Amino acid sequence: MARIGFIGLGNMGLPMAQSLLKAGHQVEGVDVSAAAVDKLKAAGGVGVETAKTAAARADVVITMLPSGKEVREVYLGSSGIIENANAGTLLIDCSTIDVETSRAVASEAEKKGLLMLDAPVSGGVGGATAASLTFMVGGSAQAFARAESILQKMGKTIVHAGGAGNGQAAKICNNMILGVSMIAVSEAFVLAEKLGLDHQKLFDISSKSSGQCWSMTSYCPVPGPVPTSPANREYQAGFTAAMMLKDLKLSQDAAKNSGTKTELGADAARIYSQYVASGEASRDFSGIIRFIRG
Numbered sequence: 001m002a003r004i005g006f007i008g009l010g011n012m013g014l015p016m017a018q019s020l021l022k023a024g025h026q027v028e029g030v031d032v033s034a035a036a037v038d039k040l041k042a043a044g045g046v047g048v049e050t051a052k053t054a055a056a057r058a059d060v061v062i063t064m065l066p067s068g069k070e071v072r073e074v075y076l077g078s079s080g081i082i083e084n085a086n087a088g089t090l091l092i093d094c095s096t097i098d099v100e101t102s103r104a105v106a107s108e109a110e111k112k113g114l115l116m117l118d119a120p121v122s123g124g125v126g127g128a129t130a131a132s133l134t135f136m137v138g139g140s141a142q143a144f145a146r147a148e149s150i151l152q153k154m155g156k157t158i159v160h161a162g163g164a165g166n167g168q169a170a171k172i173c174n175n176m177i178l179g180v181s182m183i184a185v186s187e188a189f190v191l192a193e194k195l196g197l198d199h200q201k202l203f204d205i206s207s208k209s210s211g212q213c214w215s216m217t218s219y220c221p222v223p224g225p226v227p228t229s230p231a232n233r234e235y236q237a238g239f240t241a242a243m244m245l246k247d248l249k250l251s252q253d254a255a256k257n258s259g260t261k262t263e264l265g266a267d268a269a270r271i272y273s274q275y276v277a278s279g280e281a282s283r284d285f286s287g288i289i290r291f292i293r294g
Contacts, residue, residue, distance in 0.1 A: 001025045002150065005054030005061040006045075007074055007081070008095070009036035012121070013064035015128040016094070016154045018043045022131075023153040028054050055081040060090045060150060067246075068101035075105045082109050090146055091116040094135075096172075098250055099165040100257065106139065106164035115143035118164065119151065120171040124238045132156045136174070138167035172254055175247035179268040179285070181215040182244075186289035189222050193293075200225055221289040235287035244285035245272040 001024045006017040009031035017027050021044045028048045029040040037047035048054050051074050055061050061081055065071050071093060075081045081091060082105075091109055093102065093116070102118040109116035117139035127133040133155035137144055144160045151158045161170045188211070192202045203225035207217045220226040230238055248269035255262040275291040 002059040003028070003057060004150070005030070005048070005051070005058035006040075006064075007031075007051045007054060007061065008064035009033070009040055010064065010066075011125050012094075012128045014039055015125065016062075016064065016133075017045060019128075019131040019154045020150070021045055025150070025153070028057060030054050050079070051081055052079045052084045055085040055089070058085070058089060060092065060147075061085060062092045063095060065093075065095040065097075067095070068097040071095055071097050071101055071105060076108060082112050082114060085112070085114055087113040089114055090143060092119050092147055092150075093117070094119050094121055096120040096247060096250070097168060099168045099172075099254055102138070102168045103165040115140065115146060116164070117143050117147055118167040119147070120167055121155065122171065122174065123155070126238055128154070135159065136161050136167040136170035138163060138165050138169070140164075168250075169254070172247055172251040175244065176251040176262065176265045176268070178215065179244050179248050179272060180264045181213050182219070182221065182286055182288060183268055183271055183292070185211075185213065185215045186221045186286075186292050189289060190292050199223075215286075219286055221286040230284035230286050231289075235284040235290070237282060237284040239285050240281065241272060241276050241283050241285045241287065242281040245269065245276050245281075248272055 003026045004020055005028050007030045009017060009029050014036055017029055017040055020027050027045040029037055029045050030048055030051050031037050041047050063074060091114055106116045117137050119135045119137045121133045121135055123133040131154050134157040135151050135155050137160050148158055161167050199222045220229045221231050223231045230236055251265050252269050275288050280287060
């Protein structure tokens with residue numbers, strides 16, 4: 001079993017680290033929150049003070065951080081992971097960040113003889129807790145082969161998307177689809193309400209015909225048709241509106257940098273920006289239907 005340094009024990013990172021402990025790995029965790037480190041210790045892990053210390057002791061380092069800024073800070077520089085990890089250490093960044101930062105950090109890791117993957121996830125806190133996440137992985141085939149058995153302890157679907165940064169590319173493209181489709185489904189249900197069409201009737205028809213999509217059948221934004229969707233619990237977040245906006249902004253940054261026209265993606269980013277600004281940042285992203293109703 002591996003000695004794993006886990007940097008970032010937030011809502012996603014902590015249950016992921018706990019899954020690795022359950023699988024028999026030794027996990028040494030780092031977080032700015034002492035309470036989060038205490039929870040890892042209670043599950044059988046070890047707390048260390050800095051990423052530098054964790055990197056120097058680990059066979060594998062996993063990071064789950066808020067943005068590209070934190071990823072650069074933690075990986076680069078004299079006190080960073082890359083400078084202090086031993087040659088051959090496997091680095092896995094599970095943060096959702098911009099493609100440019102991901103590729104830049106991977107390039108620096110390669111110069112130091114380190115294997116690195118970007119491996120953002122889909123599945124939310126529920127998926128992290130159940131160890132059923134989907135990992136979209138970018139990096140070399142060698143690094144992926146070494147990491148796969150570790151990722152399998154935290155997720156059910158592990159896809160190698162290609163070279164460095166391609167995991168991030170897959171994540172932001174997927175979530176652009178999700179953001180756009182949730183708005184489309186929400187607009188359809190609001191229009192149905194105005195036309196006197198029952199929610200369940202629209203669901204029964206669209207979920208079995210050409211309107212079928214994940215936002216409809218797995219995460220329906222109105223109460224009733226899908227009992228497990230957040231709409232049935234006042235849109236308590238599984239994936240917050242703020243997180244959706246973050247991913248949509250990343251998709252639009254990537255579109256701009258690559259010269260790609262993504263008009264629906266841009267519209268979705270604008271609408272979610274307005275929704276978040278209305279005070280609903282911590283609400284589930286499917287609550288966008290309430291904003292659309294006005």
